[in-house]
Amino acid sequence: MSDNEEVVEEYEEMAFSLRDYISKFLLCVFLWLCDSEEEAAEEEQGIEEEVEEQEEEAEEEAAQEEGNPAAEEEPGEEQDGEGEAEEGEEEEAKPKFKPFIMPNLIPPKIPDGEKVDFDDIHRKRMEKDLMELQTLIEVHFESRKKEEEELIHLKERIEKRRSERAEQQRIRSEREKERQKRLEEERARKEEEEAKRRAEDDAKKKKTLTSLHFGGYMQKLTEKRSGKRQTEREKKKKILSERRRSLDIENLSQEKLKEKAKELWEWMYQLEAEKFELQYQFTRQKYEINVLRNRVSDHQKTSKRTKRGLRK
Secondary structure, eight states, X not given: OOHHXXXXXXXXXXXXXXXXXXXXXXXXXXXXXXXXXXXXXXXXXXXXXXXXXXXXXXXXXHHHHHXXXXXXXSOHHHXXXXXXXXXXXXXXXXXXXXXXXXXXXXXXXXXXXXXXXXXXXXXXXXXXXXXXHHHHHHHXXXXXXXXXXXXXXXXXXXXXXXXXXXXXXXXXXXXXXXXXXXXXXHHHHHHHHHHHHHHHHHHHHHHHHHHTTOOHXXXXXXXXXXHHHHHHHHHHHHHHHHHSOOOOOTTOOHHHHHHHHHHHHHHHHHHHHHHHHHHHHHHHHHHHHHHHHHHHHHHHHHHHHHHHXXXX
């Protein structure tokens, strides 16, 4: 596995873990919102109870104030003597108001003669929580978008490197083909020189044989052989002339030159393919011949052993 593939896998693992973490975080935020809704409902219920208590106390005070004027119509002497006692009894009869204190919360001020819109308070709180959640989600998606962009950039670099490697491999293969072609041409040239040398040697031998007067039969035989060789050589030259195409590129335009080069390349590719197939066929036949020879030798050995056993 290459370094780029390992980096890609690390990025994918990091993205997967980050997505898992964000999903858990969003679940916690959702649960926190549910808890905050329950707390807000409890706060609203406590505030309503507090308002009801204040209204009940105000009604009791109004009822006591209505009873006080009837007591004030008695003689002034009784009022002077019993005034302080009545005030003490009234203070004891009044219920002591204990304000409801929420921890870490400040109850809203209730305006006189107006109703408190708890729905509005709850709606504002929900809007605030929703805005916070939206900001968190936006931050998450921005980070995710950046990670995806980095991953795409990394994949593009990997693809670019792969294409560069493929191009290098193609250039290397073309150079190897050119080298093989040069070797084949050099081998063919050497074979041709060797054939010429052998032909010259044969000609010298023929001259010496004719000079020694071996007779007409030998002369005729040599002539036949030379005729056969000449015909084989002519066949070879004919085949080579058919395969070697003339270029004729003197009066060609640029487009036609490109087409000619493409045609020559395709023709060379076809020859290389035929050569490869022939080489493969030759090696295969050679392998089969060796296998058959081994089988024949094994069979001969077993047959000899059986014959020896029968003789014994």
